[in-house]
Amino acid sequence: MSPRAAWRLESLGFRDVHVYAAGKADWGAMGLPLEGALADRPTIGALARTDVPTCALTDRVRDLREWSGEWDTCLVVNEARVVLGRILTSELSANGDARAEEVMRPGPSTFRPNVSVAQMLEYMREHDLRSAPVTRGDGTLVGLVLRSELEAAEVTARASREKDMRVD
Amino acid sequence: MPQARGWLTRLMPKIIDRRQVRALIARGAQLVEVLPAEDFAEEHLAGAINIPLKELDERSAARLDRARPVIVYCHDLQ
Numbered sequence: 604m605s606p607r608a609a610w611r612l613e614s615l616g617f618r619d620v621h622v623y624a625a626g627k628a629d630w631g632a633m634g635l636p637l638e639g640a641l642a643d644r645p646t647i648g649a650l651a652r653t654d655v656p657t658c659a660l661t662d663r664v665r666d667l668r669e670w671s672g673e674w675d676t677c678l679v680v681n682e683a684r685v686v687l688g689r690i691l692t693s694e695l696s697a698n699g700d701a702r703a704e705e706v707m708r709p710g711p712s713t714f715r716p717n718v719s720v721a722q723m724l725e726y727m728r729e730h731d732l733r734s735a736p737v738t739r740g741d742g743t744l745v746g747l748v749l750r751s752e753l754e755a756a757e758v759t760a761r762a763s764r765e766k767d768m769r770v771d
Numbered sequence: 772m773p774q775a776r777g778w779l780t781r782l783m784p785k786i787i788d789r790r791q792v793r794a795l796i797a798r799g800a801q802l803v804e805v806l807p808a809e810d811f812a813e814e815h816l817a818g819a820i821n822i823p824l825k826e827l828d829e830r831s832a833a834r835l836d837r838a839r840p841v842i843v844y845c846h847d848l849q
Contacts, residue, residue, distance in 0.1 A: 604845040608805040608824050609784030612841060615832050620784040623792050623844035627804070627816065630844075633789060636817040 625740075631717035632740030647723045648716025650756055651737040651746030658703050660687065665699030667692070676734055676747055679707045685742040686713060713738040716745050720760075724753050784843075792842055800840040816844070 609620045623629075631637055634648045656670045656677045671677045671692045679688035688707030696706055713736045714723060727735060727750045737745040787795070796802065802819035804811050811821035822831045824845075835841055 604824055605805055605843045608827055608843045611827050615829055617837060617841055619840040621787045621842045622784050623842050624786050626844040626847045628847040629789055630816055637814050638817050639814040640812055641814045
């Protein structure tokens with residue numbers, strides 16, 4: 604659609620016309636500013652935990668155990684922070700010498716930062732997920748959303764809406 | 772082939788990425804969402820105006836400044 608619009612503008616005499624072909628989907632997936640009726644809804648990008656443990660493909664399982672602490676997940680990233688895999692810490696092998704790439708789940712499902720909290724919660728409940736990685740459109744890591752924290756945010760938002768509706 | 776020569780001398784719209792969009796905005800470019808008004812009302816890039824493709828003509832384009840770059844976009848590669 605946008606290339607046709609650009610050519611129409613060209614036919615109307617505009618001489619410096621550009622097409623952002625990746626468009627609104629790409630912009631939102633990068634967590635860049637949007638306006639409009641839906642733009643103010645709470646989204647998961649703001650709630651993603653950026654302190655989620657990460658490791659490189661070649662890191663050893665013995666180190667991951669120590670870095671992961673209480674987290675259920677360690678995300679495997681490259682130098683550009685692109686998510687390559689997910690390690691569920693409950694599945695860490697006994698072999699401390701194993702590398703992250705040998706024990707990770709490659710190509711995990713990830714979600715964009717502009718997904719609404721309500722949509723994400725619905726998906727997590729349907730699929731019985733406790734946490735989910737959030738990545739930008741280029742695959743780089745934003746963080747990990749925790750279902751418990753999204754549910755807490757939902758309760759707070761509902762209480763706030765109800766308070767606004769009350770007439771004292 | 773005068774028709775072909777005319778085609779070659781026209782300035783083709785340039786496909787750009789997100790980084791180039793931000794650079795052009797910093798230089799004063801105008802952002803135009805060409806999706807229908809309902810889509811624009813729901814969500815659009817900050818600072819964009821709406822000229823739906825089906826309404827794009829000389830009159831609606833008069834909202835734009837010809838002296839500044841124009842960036843058009845829709846949802847994605849549709």
